[in-house]
Amino acid sequence: MKYDVIVIGGSYSGMAAALQLLRARRSVLIVDAGRRRNRAAAHSHGFLAQDGADPADIARVARKQLEAYATLSWRDGEAVSATGEKDAFEVVLDDRSQHYARRLLLATGVSDTLPNIPGLQDRWGRSVFHCPYCHGYELQLGQIGVIATGPMSIHQAQMLPEWGRVTFFLNGALELDAAAAKDLAGRGVCVEATSIASIEGHADVVLADGRQLPFAGLFTAPRNAPSSLIAQVVGCDLIETPFGTQIGTIDSKETSVRGVYACGDAARSPHSVSLAVGDGAWAGAQLHRSLILPAL
CATH class of the missing domain: 3.50.50.60 (FAD/NAD(P)-binding domain)
Incomplete structure (x- = not known):
């Protein structure tokens, strides 16, 4: 037919x-x-x-x-x-x-296509998200990590302080100009330039220098x-x-x-x-x- x-x-x-x-x-x-x-x-x-x-x-x-x-x-x-x-x-x-x-x-x-970070794909949709309107509220104003993939990630980092305390991981994906850095600082966003080695636990970011930072959830674009x-x-x-x-x-x-x-x-x-x-x-x-x- x-x-x-x-x-x-x-x-x-x-x-x-x-x-x-x-x-x-x-x-x-x-x-x-x-x-x-x-x-x-x-x-x-x-x-x-x-x-x-x-x-x-x-x-x-x-x-x-x-x-x-x-x-x-x-x-x-x-x-x-x-x-x-x-x-x-x-x-x-x-x-x-x-x-x-x-x-x-x-x-x-x-x-x-997610950033090539060990452990990230396994947590996609569970503790790693892309939409704050879909998943931000449940993080209960906790610690939130934003992993940069490009210029659009700045917008993500600007928005997410509505849902918690934000750390913005540049991870070699971009460099902030003075205006963007000032804007993010004004929103209380902590910018972290050290590269990410892996994601472990619920949403723990392990950095290349060995530091391990726990988060309620992670966002990326x-x-x-x-x-x-x-x-x-x-x-x-x-x-x-x-x-x-x-x-x-x-x-x-x-x-x-x-x-x-x-x-x-x-x-x-x-x-x-x-x-x-x-x-x-x-x-x-x-x-x-x-x-x-x-x-x-």
């Missing part, structure tokens, strides 16, 4: 988009590779009515609600190829099955890129942002390829569950609009 829309990515933004389409009685296939970005986190915060919920539970309940709509199909797997044009797309999955649709929606999420190559395969333009690479879209969430849309972390920044859901809902409505107004 030919679906109205194939959604590649079954996390928050993809499901939010699908919900709008299903409620318009459109046929939707969701293809999900099962790699939610926040799968390591035990709690999701800042999402209205779901504050403190397990992110896996939010995804599970959302899928169950979508499955109540008769026009939904769901395939667990990865899209490895996408070809065609508006009203005539073909998607091939990793099991070699072929699926057809009038429109495509890329909601693949992103992968995070990873470089992001779409977690799947499917956008490049289908020919969508990618754009560079201060956060990394994302799929370029216009206001309607359509990409540079007519009939292919993108939403969520892979197509917007900054990132959070709330913002991904909102972006997905908008993309779903715009996709429906394109189906009933073909000139768009």
Whole structure:
């Protein structure tokens, strides 16, 4: 069969988009590779009515609600190829099955490239974070470390004193000019120039000179890129942002390829569950609009 829309990515933004389409009685296939970005986190915060919920539970309940709509199909797997044009797309999955649709929606999420510090990756989503609105409150105004990755990290260090006492680790990633150093000092931020050797314990920073500094939590700004190559395969333009690479879209969430849309972390920044859901809902409505107004 030919679906109205194939959604590649079954996390928050993809499901939010699908919900709008299903409620318009459109046929939707969701293809999900099962790699939610926040799968390591035990709690999701800042999402209205779901504050403190397990992110896996939010995804599970959302899928169950979508499955109540008769026009939904769901395939667990990865899209490895996408070809065609508006009203005539073909998607091939990793099991070699072929699926057809009038429109495509890329909601693949992103992968995070963290600083190459032993122990950091193991604590990602547990005691190492990127979003203070999502995880700052639970640190109870304790000691917070910010690990620099580039100029955007200055903004992170400027914000985080709202949530605790901040130490900013330059770690060889940047040099502060006089204005930035003065601003951070005025916010009570301690700047540490010694390189980091490793992260141990809950969130203990071990420095190259042997000092070990304990923290309630650590923050860093990873470089992001779409977690799947499917956008490049289908020919969508990618754009560079201060956060990394994302799929370029216009206001309607359509990409540079007519009939292919993108939403969520892979197509917007900054990132959070709330913002991904909102972006997905908008993309779903715009996709429906394109189906009933073909000139768009």
